[in-house]
Amino acid sequence: SVAPMIAPSILSADFANLAAESAAVGPGRTAGDPGADWLHVDVMDAHFVPNLTLGLPVVESLLKATDIPLDCHLMIEDPGIWAPPYAEAGAYNVTFHAEATDDPTAVARDIRAAGAKAGLSIKPNTPLEPYLEILRDFDTLLVMSVEPGFGGQSFIAEVLEKVRTIRKVVDSGALNLIVEIDGGINADTIEQAAEAGVDCFVAGSAVYGATDPGKAVAGLRAQAAA
Numbered sequence: 109s110v111a112p113m114i115a116p117s118i119l120s121a122d123f124a125n126l127a128a129e130s131a132a133v134g135p136g137r138t139a140g141d142p143g144a145d146w147l148h149v150d151v152m153d154a155h156f157v158p159n160l161t162l163g164l165p166v167v168e169s170l171l172k173a174t175d176i177p178l179d180c181h182l183m184i185e186d187p188g189i190w191a192p193p194y195a196e197a198g199a200y201n202v203t204f205h206a207e208a209t210d211d212p213t214a215v216a217r218d219i220r221a222a223g224a225k226a227g228l229s230i231k232p233n234t235p236l237e238p239y240l241e242i243l244r245d246f247d248t249l250l251v252m253s254v255e256p257g258f259g260g261q262s263f264i265a266e267v268l269e270k271v272r273t274i275r276k277v278v279d280s281g282a283l284n285l286i287v288e289i290d291g292g293i294n295a296d297t298i299e300q301a302a303e304a305g306v307d308c309f310v311a312g313s314a315v316y317g318a319t320d321p322g323k324a325v326a327g328l329r330a331q332a333a334a
């Protein structure tokens with residue numbers, strides 16, 4: 109399998125110091141570890157989820173402040189309208205929720221046309237099967253392992269069944285997709301997620317709640333690779 113990717117979520121970082129918080133997980137912080145592969149940016153609109161975080165202006169500033177590719181996770185309504193501008197701004201990957209639109213394929217096409225990778229996210233209780241057909245239009249599948257909206261929640265291990273299923277499909281060569289997991293990933297849970305076949309691990313509180321966020325990234329990567 110490929111080397112595990114770690115995507116620290118700035119949801120648990122200090123929003124007044126995002127440049128420094130990005131640098132804290134960047135390259136060269138911990139010997140032997142390349143640093144964060146992606147920086148995970150949780151966009152919440154207080155409608156799709158009961159919480160409000162940040163939007164395009166903050167992402168545009170963050171793009172100037174860091175070289176780490178931005179993995180924007182849009183927990184918002186109307187992604188068809190709001191998602192493509194994140195791609196135009198320069199986000200590396202733009203993920204939106206399957207539950208938020210009737211036409212995920214059209215949204216993915218617009219994101220890709222604007223120059224970014226496209227990601228589809230499914231909430232813990234959303235089945236994978238109805239979306240298998242359209243995943244050829246996506247670059248990443250983000251499996252939520254908590255209900256979206258807040259950091260620091262407990263890992264829902266039942267979603268690993270969906271990870272095992274998509275892992276088999278990808279390994280068969282039928283799809284070329286990065287399998288990403290988000291929610292409750294920490295030293296106690298990352299190994300079971302890795303075993304199920306996750307490629308990219310989002311971690312918020314486990315990274316930014318640590319004394320040394322860079323060291324936490326290295327530790328999680330070592331566990332995922334074991």
Ligand code: DX5
Binds near residue numbers: 117312
């Ligand atoms: C939750 C967000 C997550 C969050 C994860 O809705 O999508 O990215 O930051 O936080 P932890 O890792 O603390 O569960």
Ligand code: ZN
Binds near residue numbers: 149
């Ligand atoms: Zn997220």
